[in-house]
Amino acid sequence: GQQVMQIPQYQHVQEGEDFTTYCNSSTTLSNIQWYKQRPGGHPVFLIQLVKSGEVKKQKRLTFQFGEAKKNSSLHITATQTTDVGTYFCAGPRRNNDMRFGAGTRLTVKP
Amino acid sequence: TAGITQAPTSQILAAGRSMTLRCTQDMRHNAMYWYRQDLGLGLRLIHYSNTAGTTGKGEVPDGYSVSRANTDDFPLTLASAVPSQTSVYFCASSPGLAGGYNEQFFGPGTRLTVL
Numbered sequence: 482g483q484q485v486m487q488i489p490q491y492q493h494v495q496e497g498e499d500f501t502t503y504c505n506s507s508t509t510l511s512n513i514q515w516y517k518q519r520p521g522g523h524p525v526f527l528i529q530l531v532k533s534g535e536v537k538k539q540k541r542l543t544f545q546f547g548e549a550k551k552n553s554s555l556h557i558t559a560t561q562t563t564d565v566g567t568y569f570c571a572g573p574r575r576n577n578d579m580r581f582g583a584g585t586r587l588t589v590k591p
Numbered sequence: 592t593a594g595i596t597q598a599p600t601s602q603i604l605a606a607g608r609s610m611t612l613r614c615t616q617d618m619r620h621n622a623m624y625w626y627r628q629d630l631g632l633g634l635r636l637i638h639y640s641n642t643a644g645t646t647g648k649g650e651v652p653d654g655y656s657v658s659r660a661n662t663d664d665f666p667l668t669l670a671s672a673v674p675s676q677t678s679v680y681f682c683a684s685s686p687g688l689a690g691g692y693n694e695q696f697f698g699p700g701t702r703l704t705v706l
Binding site for chain 1: 697
């Protein structure tokens with residue numbers, strides 16, 4: 482079945498450094514969603530990408546959807562302590578549910 | 592607006608006992624979901640429902656059952672709990688049908704420990 486792989490599993494950065502997490506699918510995705518989960522919290526929707534090669538920005542966050550719609554990335558410029566958390570990508574599976582990646586846990590050292 | 596509420600917040604349960612995790616949403620969303628979250632495995636879908644009266648199996652449905660008697664409530668039942676069901680359980684909802692292009696809204700979670 483369709484698998485969504487996410488790397489790296491963990492990333493520790495110094496505040497001010499950049500951060501990128503990657504999401505790869507074994508099949509072409511119609512769309513991909515990104516969520517953020519703060520420590521002890523619940524996942525919160527960040528953004529959805531639909532078009533091939535799409536790039537969207539939210540302040541310091543840049544989201545990309547690959548040309549083949551099989552991969553996606555989230556890049557954070559100049560990380561802050563408020564960026565701490567786990568970032569998940571999710572892709573649809575047979576239109577009945579979203580398959581989530583295992584997540585990338587980001588820690589930021591002040 | 593509360594969004595999605597879950598109860599209890601946490602629970603310790605003896606193996607073999609049954610338990611129902613409650614989930615209520617006030618957004619009138621059609622679709623509702625139950626996920627379990629385990630370290631290193633992300634969020635895995637247990638069951639989902641597109642509308643009242645219908646349910647479907649997700650990725651890891653064994654040992655769990657759900658019902659959808661109305662739009663707002665989507666309880667998850669463990670008939671006979673086992674230690675491998677120790678996890679954090681999240682309920683979620685989305686407008687429209689399950690999956691696809693709909694943003695999911697998550698509840699605060701229930702931390703369940705089965706001993």
